[in-house]
Amino acid sequence: MTRLNAENVNPHIIKAKYAVRGELAVKSEEYRAALAKGDTSLPFEKVISANIGNPQQLDQKPITYFRQVLSVLENPKLLEKPDVLIDNFGYKSDVFERAKWLLSKCNSVGAYSASAGVPAFKDSVAAFLEKRDGFPADPKDIYLSAGASSGVNTLLHIICATPNSGLLIPIPQYPLYTASLAVLDATCVPYYLDESKSWGTDLDAMRASHDKAVSDGVDVRCIVIINPGNPTGASLAEEDIRSVIDFALEKNLVVMADEVYQTNVFVGKFHSFKGVLRKMQAETPGKYDAIELVSLHSISKGMVGECGHRGGYFELVGFAPEVVAQIYKFVSISLCAPVIGQCLVELMVNPPKEGEPSYELYQKEYDGIFSGLKERATALHEAFKTMEGVECGDPQGSMYLFPTIKLPPGAAEAAAAEGRTPDEFYCMRLLEATGICVVPGSGFGQVEGTLHFRTTFLAPGTAWVGSMVQFHKDFLAKYS
Numbered sequence: 375m376t377r378l379n380a381e382n383v384n385p386h387i388i389k390a391k392y393a394v395r396g397e398l399a400v401k402s403e404e405y406r407a408a409l410a411k412g413d414t415s416l417p418f419e420k421v422i423s424a425n426i427g428n429p430q431q432l433d434q435k436p437i438t439y440f441r442q443v444l445s446v447l448e449n450p451k452l453l454e455k456p457d458v459l460i461d462n463f464g465y466k467s468d469v470f471e472r473a474k475w476l477l478s479k480c481n482s483v484g485a486y487s488a489s490a491g492v493p494a495f496k497d498s499v500a501a502f503l504e505k506r507d508g509f510p511a512d513p514k515d516i517y518l519s520a521g522a523s524s525g526v527n528t529l530l531h532i533i534c535a536t537p538n539s540g541l542l543i544p545i546p547q548y549p550l551y552t553a554s555l556a557v558l559d560a561t562c563v564p565y566y567l568d569e570s571k572s573w574g575t576d577l578d579a580m581r582a583s584h585d586k587a588v589s590d591g592v593d594v595r596c597i598v599i600i601n602p603g604n605p606t607g608a609s610l611a612e613e614d615i616r617s618v619i620d621f622a623l624e625k626n627l628v629v630m631a632d633e634v635y636q637t638n639v640f641v642g643k644f645h646s647f648k649g650v651l652r653k654m655q656a657e658t659p660g661k662y663d664a665i666e667l668v669s670l671h672s673i674s675k676g677m678v679g680e681c682g683h684r685g686g687y688f689e690l691v692g693f694a695p696e697v698v699a700q701i702y703k704f705v706s707i708s709l710c711a712p713v714i715g716q717c718l719v720e721l722m723v724n725p726p727k728e729g730e731p732s733y734e735l736y737q738k739e740y741d742g743i744f745s746g747l748k749e750r751a752t753a754l755h756e757a758f759k760t761m762e763g764v765e766c767g768d769p770q771g772s773m774y775l776f777p778t779i780k781l782p783p784g785a786a787e788a789a790a791a792e793g794r795t796p797d798e799f800y801c802m803r804l805l806e807a808t809g810i811c812v813v814p815g816s817g818f819g820q821v822e823g824t825l826h827f828r829t830t831f832l833a834p835g836t837a838w839v840g841s842m843v844q845f846h847k848d849f850l851a852k853y854s
């Protein structure tokens with residue numbers, strides 16, 4: 375017996391579930407490796423990883439300006455011969471200016487930075503937030519992180535003091551939250567989003583979950599909101615945000631707003647929690663001073679899609695100085711976020727401006743990615759409309775569709791015989807038949823008795839959508 379085994383490693387890790395990289399994803403990688411080795415026995419030629427919002431794995435091109443600047447940051451010798459890059463690779467003069475400026479602030483992307491990030495980059499984030507929200511932001515409240523995941527991890531470590539510490543988590547949700555709470559051995563207090571209202575927040579459901587948890591003795595401390603939603607894509611109206619803030623005030627809850635999809639909005643407009651909170655504070659002076667809000671953003675999503683570079687930030691509002699000191703200590707234990715990722719955060723929040731040499735191409739690429747995502751979402755949604763027993767609201771945002779599926783009783787029996795839930799069974803058969811990897815709704819949580827799956831709409835082309843439609847028909851024919 376090895377010294378470490380499943381019986382004696384941290385049981386909280388064993389308990390954690392993270393379906394977006396679970397059994398289906400592992401199997402899809404095995405298929406990908408087999409195809410790469412020339413395996414011709416599979417009924418498909420390509421694996422489509424629609425299980426995870428990983429834009430560049432699915433052909434989204436990096437924004438040229440960002441990568442040009444990064445190339446100079448990684449190899450500052452390029453600054454010695456800008457003409458070569460200008461003449462042969464289409465670099466523009468502002469690429470070199472920006473790279474020089476970034477290097478002057480971090481010295482080298484190979485050096486550790488200050489724990490909460492390079493101060494000048496935090497200034498840029500504050501300027502971006504001020505412009506976005508119309509209210510001042512203070513760089514000292516901003517922490518650059520290795521993606522939003524690392525920010526969430528930091529905050530959850532601070533919030534979860536005992537197994538009795540409870541956090542209200544939306545269901546369905548991106549499983550980072552439930553998995554992290556399992557690892558930290560804290561209590562997840564689920565609140566259900568309302569599918570009949572385009573997956574909006576339902577205050578009554580929130581209140582009922584909160585009050586039940588409190589009566590069970592849970593110390594509910596925080597409410598997590600994912601806006602725009604994952605897996606739902608829902609984008610909250612300002613009114614909904616206001617009621618969450620009122621609820622947080624009434625129940626004395628920290629608000630954690632995961633806003634990584636803030637630029638992936640097709641319907642309506644993104645409203646930030648910070649902006650809405652500041653408005654409420656201005657309208658009723660004093661009333662909302664006690665609100666503690668942390669909001670998070672990332673370079674992983676949107677038109678940037680640089681998730682492999684691991685960059686993001688969070689902004690703290692209203693936290694007590696002694697708590698901030700512990701947050702600072704916690705982030706400093708990991709030294710700093712990747713500095714190249716920090717540079718990308720700076721570029722994301724401070725892209726080329728109108729009139730600057732790189733602006734035109736930047737804007738063209740940005741708009742092209744946005745409209746491409748919207749077109750793909752619409753095409754997939756149209757395909758769902760043709761699938762019997764599949765219902766899906768209009769695409770609203772983020773990178774996902776999360777349809778309801780109604781499966782015949784034969785499928786439920788076959789699933790039970792394999793020890794799977796019916797949605798897992800469906801997704802497994804879909805992968806085996808088509809190479810398309812999606813995630814069963816059970817990986818995000820769903821109302822008992824309902825079934826869903828989540829798919830990204832990032833994959834290019836329409837062939838994969840066609841094979842999903844065909845699979846569905848065959849599946850229904852087989853199990854009806």
Ligand SMILES: Cc1ncc(COP(=O)(O)O)c(C=O)c1O
Nearest residue numbers: 427521522523548604672674686
């Ligand atoms: C809602 C949500 N939050 C956070 C993350 C993690 O993002 P990052 O790559 O910035 O860690 C994701 C990734 O899919 C997400 O969907």
